[in-house]
Amino acid sequence: MLLDRVKTLVLVFLYIRGPLSFTELLNMINDVNNIEKKERITKGNLDSHIKILLREGLVERKESFYFITGKKVIYKITERGKEELFNTIKELQYLNELIKKDDKK
Secondary structure, three states: OOHHHHHHHHHHHHHHHEEEEEEHHHHHHHHHHHOHHHOOHHHHHHHHHHHHHHHHOOOOOEEEEEOOOEEEEEEEEOOOHHHHHHHHHHHHHHHHHHHHHHHHH
């Protein structure tokens, strides 16, 4: 189970939106942080999380080179990443049901 908020958000955004650049991921996560009144994450913080996701095989990195704009790096969720994300969602749904049942007592 993932349960790391930033890593989970990275996987969710990559699943929903498809391949994204580092800057796009950073902006999307910080947009969520603004809504939830949480502290903005830094580039270094996101980089650390992405390196772990890459090492665990949950995300892949692709570099493209363009004549005018130069290098662009994008990240994409892997099949293993999708499985991990769906498993985490199922586990959270199960835990949510347990909490609801306990609240009714």
